[in-house]
Amino acid sequence: MRYVALLRGINVGGKNKLPMALLRDALGKTSFYGVTTYIQSGNIVFNSDLKSAQCADIIRDLLKAEFDLAIPVIVKKQEVISDILKANPFKTRTIENSKFMSFGFLNESPAQEKVKVTEEFSNDMETFKIVDNVIYFYCGVGFGKTKMTNAWFEKKLGVTSTMRNYNTTLKLTEL
Structure with a gap:
């Protein structure tokens, strides 16, 4: 399944600094595959065989463990984002x-x-x-x-x- 993860409050006004290259590398060590990020505001697109809530938990835990960031993570299927636009x-x-x-x-x-x-x-x-x-x-x-x-x-x-x-x-x- 292709997912979109939206991180809240990343790289805004000098707070919650998170280089996307480091985030991609860290996510590459999880069960996710085909990981890409888009611009610096915390947008991740990836594939996973897990449910969206499980993916959000993995990303949230990784952000805390690897980057000491406790921030909200919202994960939606990419097709849901398309439906929202439509x-x-x-x-x-x-x-x-x-x-x-x-x-x-x-x-x-x-x-x-x-x-x-x-x-x-x-x-x-x-x-x-x-x-x-x-x-x-x-x-x-x-x-x-x-x-x-x-x-x-x-x-x-x-x-x-x-x-x-x-x-x-x-x-x-x-x-």
């Missing part, structure tokens, strides 16, 4: 300007009452839809200007999230 409710806007589209990958589906309350903050320029364990977020004001950050979504929804922009998400389906 299900994007903001496809028309994304085609017009993909730099304003991102996806929040959640470690679990948030409680529906929290989703309902959070979605009340959605507006024309910062619009989002939460479906199962994914946030589809079209941010027309730009991600540097919004108050709806990854941390904001985590606080509102009570779950762990890691965000990826449209181009990164698309690339992860192609590797």
Whole structure:
């Protein structure tokens, strides 16, 4: 099975430094194969015969043991990432300007009452839809200007999230 692992908070603002070459080497010593990384923000694509939860545990344990990093790891089948792109409710806007589209990958589906309350903050320029364990977020004001950050979504929804922009998400389906 081909998987995508998304590490939260890697190489951001000088925190949680993790060279991708060292990570690839360490993962090469596990049961994973065909391991590749994409850019410096903690994106791993690999093959494994294990279930996604087992893969997440292996990566989380490896990050702690080898790099002394205790960070969230979200693992999804690569085909699920493709399905998420296809299900994007903001496809028309994304085609017009993909730099304003991102996806929040959640470690679990948030409680529906929290989703309902959070979605009340959605507006024309910062619009989002939460479906199962994914946030589809079209941010027309730009991600540097919004108050709806990854941390904001985590606080509102009570779950762990890691965000990826449209181009990164698309690339992860192609590797």
